[in-house]
Amino acid sequence: MTQKETVYVVSDSVGETAELMVKAVASQFFGQEVQIKHFSYVEDKQDINNVITVSKYSHSIIAYTIVLQDLKQYLDDRAEEEGILAVDLMYPLMDAFTQKFNMQPNREPGQMRKLDENYFKRVEAIEFAVKYDDGQEVRGLKQADIVLIGVSRTSKTPLSMYLANKQFKVANVPLIPEIPPPEELFKIPRKKCIGLIISPEKLNDIRRERLKSLGLTNSANYASLDRIFEELTCAENIMKKIGCPIIDVSNKAIEETADIILAMFNKRGSFA
Known part of the structure; x- marks a missing residue:
């Protein structure tokens, strides 16, 4: 032996x-x-x-x-x-x-262990952002560090993923005139919620490009200015009802919007 x-x-x-x-x-x-x-x-x-x-x-x-x-x-x-x-x-x-x-x-x-913990926190946050993207599983709103709300094509998903890479659990909810926002949105602390708005002209350009990439015509209601004005008005009314901060993302890169959000939350001590 x-x-x-x-x-x-x-x-x-x-x-x-x-x-x-x-x-x-x-x-x-x-x-x-x-x-x-x-x-x-x-x-x-x-x-x-x-x-x-x-x-x-x-x-x-x-x-x-x-x-x-x-x-x-x-x-x-x-x-x-x-x-x-x-x-x-x-x-x-x-x-x-x-x-x-x-x-x-x-x-x-223990420095390696700290690095590992940071890695797993980031992975957990990314998984959270995917699970609670686009209004899925609204029960996740209570668990989120940040909740983003806004109409379609206001960069909610890429912004959620960017913040998730910084280890924050982010959920996002689309605001659509025909669909009432989830009740949970009004029950979470308003300091966790961020409203994203955009100029009608910018949104029109973005949506027209989106339709083109999908092989659809620009005549679709999704990209019409009348529809866009309706959506933005509805969204801003909901944001005012919640009482959450509002950021205009019209001419901002994802990183710039994220920096504004993090500065806002850190100032208020919401991540403590």
């Missing part, structure tokens, strides 16, 4: 990075079955002493990712005293960054 060698993975965070690196190296030694044992969230010298105690009698290697300088130095010193091979998996690359970019590392444990 092949003997399993042991590698102690030591980290002041979860230790995922160290484990992946150990597995990558171990895979190159086909005759060796490596047993990985974890010491995660190491935060003081006693934790280091515990690692040294269990590893010095087991013919093992310590592979570590410790960014706190005092703990790293203590582990190096104790390992040398006991004749244990301890490998700092981060130091060579961290030292290269320091030399190349003339910067010092933060030396804060």
Whole structure:
């Protein structure tokens, strides 16, 4: 039976990075079955002493990712005293960054975990924006950080996705004269709601281009100025009834509108 060698993975965070690196190296030694044992969230010298105690009698290697300088130095010193091979998996690359970019590392444990959390928050927000796009599932309005309302072609969907990439949960609701707005729209805090308006001429141009891209004629009611005036009047009446802020997006890029919204919400502390 092949003997399993042991590698102690030591980290002041979860230790995922160290484990992946150990597995990558171990895979190159086909005759060796490596047993990985974890010491995660190491935060003081006693934790280091515990690692040294269990590893010095087991013919093992310590592979570590410790960014706190005092703990790293203590582990190096104790390992040398006991004749244990301890490998700092981060130091060579961290030292290269320091030399190349003339910067010092933060030396804060758990930074990768924070990056992962940000990534998953962004994914969650994007999924939310897709699920609650264009008035779908109105129950999501209560869960949203931001609710966008406006007539068709006022950039509600692309604006929702842009804000979702900044980790905000955004729902949007189209305002159509023939369809009463959902009751939930009047029950959410009005500070979460943003009305989007646009000039009739600009909207007419946008809708005409939209019809052209679909192979339809410009005579469709969707792009007529009479219909557009009716929709905009209805939408503005609903926005006034809600009492929400209104942004004219006629000549604004998505990024510009998003900046206005975020500045507005941050000023009022709605994201606290």
